[in-house]
Amino acid sequence: MKCLMFASIFPPINGGSAVVYEGLCQFSPKDSVHVLAPWRHYVTGEEIEGWREYDAKAGFPITRIELLRAPVVSSRSLPQSLWLHLAVDLPLKLRVLWTAVKLVRKEKIDCVCICELNSGTWLGLALRRLLGIPFIIYIHGEEITTESSYRIFGRRRRHYLHWADALVAVSQFTSRQLIDLYGIAREKITLIINGVDVSYFRPGPTDPALIERYGLTGKRIILTVGRLVERKGIDMTLRALPSILERVPNAHYLIVGTGEFEPELRRLVEDLSLTPHVTFTGRIPVTELVAHYRLCDLFVMPNRELDNHDTEGFGLVFLEANACAKAVIAGVAGGAVEAVRHGETGLSVDGTRVPAIAAAIVDLLTDDAKREAMGQRGLEVAQQCKSADRAPVFHALCARVAKTRRRRWW
Numbered sequence: 001m002k003c004l005m006f007a008s009i010f011p012p013i014n015g016g017s018a019v020v021y022e023g024l025c026q027f028s029p030k031d032s033v034h035v036l037a038p039w040r041h042y043v044t045g046e047e048i049e050g051w052r053e054y055d056a057k058a059g060f061p062i063t064r065i066e067l068l069r070a071p072v073v074s075s076r077s078l079p080q081s082l083w084l085h086l087a088v089d090l091p092l093k094l095r096v097l098w099t100a101v102k103l104v105r106k107e108k109i110d111c112v113c114i115c116e117l118n119s120g121t122w123l124g125l126a127l128r129r130l131l132g133i134p135f136i137i138y139i140h141g142e143e144i145t146t147e148s149s150y151r152i153f154g155r156r157r158r159h160y161l162h163w164a165d166a167l168v169a170v171s172q173f174t175s176r177q178l179i180d181l182y183g184i185a186r187e188k189i190t191l192i193i194n195g196v197d198v199s200y201f202r203p204g205p206t207d208p209a210l211i212e213r214y215g216l217t218g219k220r221i222i223l224t225v226g227r228l229v230e231r232k233g234i235d236m237t238l239r240a241l242p243s244i245l246e247r248v249p250n251a252h253y254l255i256v257g258t259g260e261f262e263p264e265l266r267r268l269v270e271d272l273s274l275t276p277h278v279t280f281t282g283r284i285p286v287t288e289l290v291a292h293y294r295l296c297d298l299f300v301m302p303n304r305e306l307d308n309h310d311t312e313g314f315g316l317v318f319l320e321a322n323a324c325a326k327a328v329i330a331g332v333a334g335g336a337v338e339a340v341r342h343g344e345t346g347l348s349v350d351g352t353r354v355p356a357i358a359a360a361i362v363d364l365l366t367d368d369a370k371r372e373a374m375g376q377r378g379l380e381v382a383q384q385c386k387s388a389d390r391a392p393v394f395h396a397l398c399a400r401v402a403k404t405r406r407r408r409w410w
């Protein structure tokens, strides 16, 4: 059995879904997955830095393609989008389809996994129509909860979900949204709750070179890792920082990652006169990620649901921090309530309330015993959520779905 994984967000690009797909590929049986991914970034359209080196070392086959850029469709008015679709996206899609058809034949593909509902389902539908190959859609959360700017795209999403042969949900929350918002039958959903690579994310000493790089000697470090988008609650942590500093004067907020919300966050840091207490690291290489988690006293991401219902599908970063024996603070929104066991592996707070966030951070920063006990419990829990255990479940699903393949006479 061999699965073609069509992923518009795949390493070396950062992002939760990319990490999940990489884990599935790494831990699946050899030659059971073939990845089809773009060599351009899905937002900027620029060539992805280091993709050739990544592919050479990946240990599983990857075919790179030129793919449509999501903003071409989403950031413009509807007539403009339709015109761009015909002039730009359609020729690109035909080329991708041609590559996929050749791959399916050459690699003897039995099923397709669509990794991005909104931008990828067309390929699953086309391959099923042409070659009779069934397809699965992998669902994280925000792509089904966030309201689309155009009603037509919202409706299309519903059709995509119903047309798929099977769906994967990364959390109970995501599974519930599929059922409640889209009327998907429970039997159609396979739950593969996100796991963490515990062979990489594990406790260890702090790296003095990193302390020196950021000038953090003697600081109590609060850390957030993630794409800098509004729902992650970094803005609220910044608003909480002045009152945290009153109780913990040597607190320092280290923010790892890049994203569209960064200019807003930097403005907030200036407006609140927090420059000496906050460091933006920008994008850091994967090789340095674990060292950043080890650096912190406390991991914080008080995520919240935005007005357009954009919310966290799970919150992989909480597991990563826990796997390094760090206590975490999360928001009570989306799937984060499953990723964090309140009072056990960390604290869950109302991410819309600055005083609640400040109180939780001060509580854990000033109580070493409590914080360390939560970190230890977090480590135990993370060790039971290994990403390596997810691959066999995914493989079994692919095998089951592949049996429904309909042979075409051509």
Ligand SMILES: Nc1nc2c(ncn2[C@@H]2O[C@H](COP(=O)(O)OP(=O)(O)O[C@H]3O[C@H](CO)[C@@H](O)[C@H](O)[C@@H]3O)[C@@H](O)[C@H]2O)c(=O)[nH]1
Pocket (backbone or CB within 6 Å): 014, 015, 016, 017, 019, 020, 140, 141, 142, 170, 194, 225, 226, 227, 228, 256, 257, 258, 282, 283, 284, 285, 286, 287, 289, 312, 313, 314, 315, 316, 317, 320
């Ligand atoms: N190396 C590196 N990794 C980064 C960086 N920034 C984020 N990451 C990694 O990217 C992943 C999480 O990215 P997020 O931005 O926090 O998540 P997301 O893309 O919103 O992820 C979505 O899918 C996840 C997987 O199912 C969900 O867990 C998450 O809630 C959300 O729905 C984590 O593995 C994190 O370590 C960076 O600068 N450098």
